[in-house]
Amino acid sequence: MFESAELDHDISKAAFRREEPKLREALLGAGKGETVNRLNEWMDPRHIEVQAFNAPSDEEAERPHLWRFWRALPPKGKIGIFFGAWHTEPILERVLGRISAARFQRHVSEIQRLEKMLCDEGVLLLKFWFHLSKQQQKKRLKALSRDPSTAWRVTELDRKLLDLHDDFAAVCEPFLRQTSTGEAPWIAIPGADPQYRYLAVGRTLLTALRERLDEKPVKRLPDRSPPLLPAIDNLNVLKSLELDQPMTKKQYEKAFDRWRARLNVLSRHPRFHDLSVVTVFEGNDAAGKGSAIRRVTRSIDARRYQTVPVAAPTEEERAQPYLWRFWRHIPRRGIVAIFDRSWYGRVLVERVEGYCSEADWMRAYREINEFEQQMAGHDIVVVKFWLAISKAEQYRRFKAREKVSFKRFKITPDDWRNRRKWDDYERAVCDMVDRTSTAIAPWTLVEANNKYHARIKVLKTLCEAIEEALKRAKKKRKKEGKRRKGRRGG
């Protein structure tokens, strides 16, 4: 893989000086035409964001490990330069023997999917790999050490890395091979000669930007997704629910006091700080999401939760890959994040209303599962509710809302319009449940014609999920404790 990168390029200072103005001119846009004008605009330092990733901050350590890259993504119209990205950690950990082959392989898959998603979202992803052969690396360190003015740049780590050169090669070669794809190939840059390096990166960037800008946009990509299972009979996961569940007001009040107390105690549990909770509320219009959410928030200390109402994306959010606006709200440790509507918008309203292409919502199932797996893998409890009411019950609630003046704002023409697409939404919900109810982040379908029953089921499910997670956390701690002890003993 490093055949070209190991050649000893040596661009003379003179040649570089000859080339450099041309490159600068092109990158900075003294040329003509719209393309170069756009480039010019971009190449302005205000449009470049440089990010370096060192050890994660405490803010970052409390989130899934990809969180810090998501928050650093450049919006549309900007160039983000990442020094070391999601590739660095897995390679390093594997070389140092801190993660198993299986874990490493999972990282590789994760990276493949992340990069595919970014490319699908329109990101131009250029991955440069600066390569030095062992020989070249030795030479570089020697040269730096000899000169007193640069000797300080050679750290203990540099020397250690040189010793590990062969181990690195054994990990990096298959890593690069496996993460090099048509849309996001690795570009190995011979790292020995700074002039060469500069020209190679600059020209690649320039050519890539030009190519992308010159490209005629395709209106509609061909739909390569096969259709999902069509309805065969009148049975589906929603229709099989018994939506009218019995519960009187009195029963409810008693139960509410009980579950509220339990949730409160759980949220103050000492091990709760090892977790965070992400709850998603989705459901039919007027199914009672808001009132169910209030029963949750009334049960927890205000410093322990944050609610995230999800409406149309802001301008800033539209300039980012779809999931960006949800990643940014992943809570810190010990916090319950409550999403009032969520990332499922893509496979519900956006699908039904045609706001995105079929290819987009079809790939979203995969991306959402991946997102939730990232959370679950980081000890975040993901609890998802679909509040279901019948069509008749919805009609009653709409009408009732129109009558009560202070509730009238809650019912809009949109609601009536959505209602007309009831069957399409039902279909979308069933597909969503089938494709995203997973062992790590299952959907709970809540029969909500009786709102008392709905609220209690929500609280109960949430409590049980947290209890389960606390138990898992305890086991994990014990196991880690034992392992530590074992290590000390050995």
Place this chain on the structure above:
Amino acid sequence: MFESAELDHDISKAAFRREEPKLREALLGAGKGETVNRLNEWMDPRHIEVQAFNAPSDEEAERPHLWRFWRALPPKGKIGIFFGAWHTEPILERVLGRISAARFQRHVSEIQRLEKMLCDEGVLLLKFWFHLSKQQQKKRLKALSRDPSTAWRVTELDRKLLDLHDDFAAVCEPFLRQTSTGEAPWIAIPGADPQYRYLAVGRTLLTALRERLDEKPVKRLPDRSPPLLPAIDNLNVLKSLELDQPMTKKQYEKAFDRWRARLNVLSRHPRFHDLSVVTVFEGNDAAGKGSAIRRVTRSIDARRYQTVPVAAPTEEERAQPYLWRFWRHIPRRGIVAIFDRSWYGRVLVERVEGYCSEADWMRAYREINEFEQQMAGHDIVVVKFWLAISKAEQYRRFKAREKVSFKRFKITPDDWRNRRKWDDYERAVCDMVDRTSTAIAPWTLVEANNKYHARIKVLKTLCEAIEEALKRAKKKRKKEGKRRKGRRGG
């Protein structure tokens, strides 16, 4: 993932009878229009190929494990129905604890890439998962056992599988989640009711075919591949070769006798039967591929090698994914397959001449690496030669061939045309070497201005690669022997 699939569908015989003719009509094409006519044509049993995959035959066991699926792929215009495909083995092996988590994860990645490649090649891939809950499975076995006319259908394996139901669920759920993509999502079919099953599969197939046929073909997919590293200076892996290597005829003859004998002995080595060898010959026109190949074949017993000359694909080959015509020539154990030109055509002539889109040849690097990894993982020694001559040397050889009547057929207008694109080909070769010279299947660049030197370097490289592989095979055997002994001891 199995929410819908666990519903108890029960299509009454009457309802089925009502539906069935409609479905049959649609599938068998009593309808109108071109679409249905095409469907009609396809639904003819002559256009459906049903494949079942049981334990691999000895023919199959001697090839990489995906080989039997490649050979079973339906050509364009046909429907292949696979009962159990590349998914079955990894799941089964993992449930039975025969493969590690890391190995299982590698299978998952491999499957993701295989299916992506198939979809990129235009295959409509429908993956049906027939799901039975544990309860339903129990009921089914009981019902079958009770009836003497069906009791024979219940095997010991069925009972064992029932016991393993929870283990299966634990492996299958994440497996399905990870291998479900936008282009090839899993479609879970409730498996309890045969009528339902039949309708569900039939309708999905019908809808999918209609959708694909109705789709307007997009002329050119947008190019999402960034450009590869541009030439910065006048140095590249080919230009850095010293093409004129000294060797006299006398030296050559002596060396040839020596290497020829060595290769012959190696090919008769008892452990050679645990291996196979795939050699690839690529190079400039008139670089001497043919004569180098003859030196190899003259060194081996005729029953031990097969040469595969690669020219334009046949009609049958054009109806298959690109790599199909190379998969079919993967040799059995103990055989040396010699490819005179190869799968690298896609990133050489097809790229330079524009026979395929940039997206196609860009993804080919990944697919080729995957292909060779499959081979290497199955103890196939992959040896790849690029025979390089200078532009001046090529001119001399072309002219010489034109003068000698019995060699005149070897020089065609194509050769002169290709020569005019010398720089484009050079660029393509450098990219090819950078992107596909891997630790498991490295390229050997052969300086071929002096054909004596070239031939000897080919023989020597081949011998050394086989020797290495024989050593590895010995080590592997020893290790396996130890493990077996260890098991017996325990």
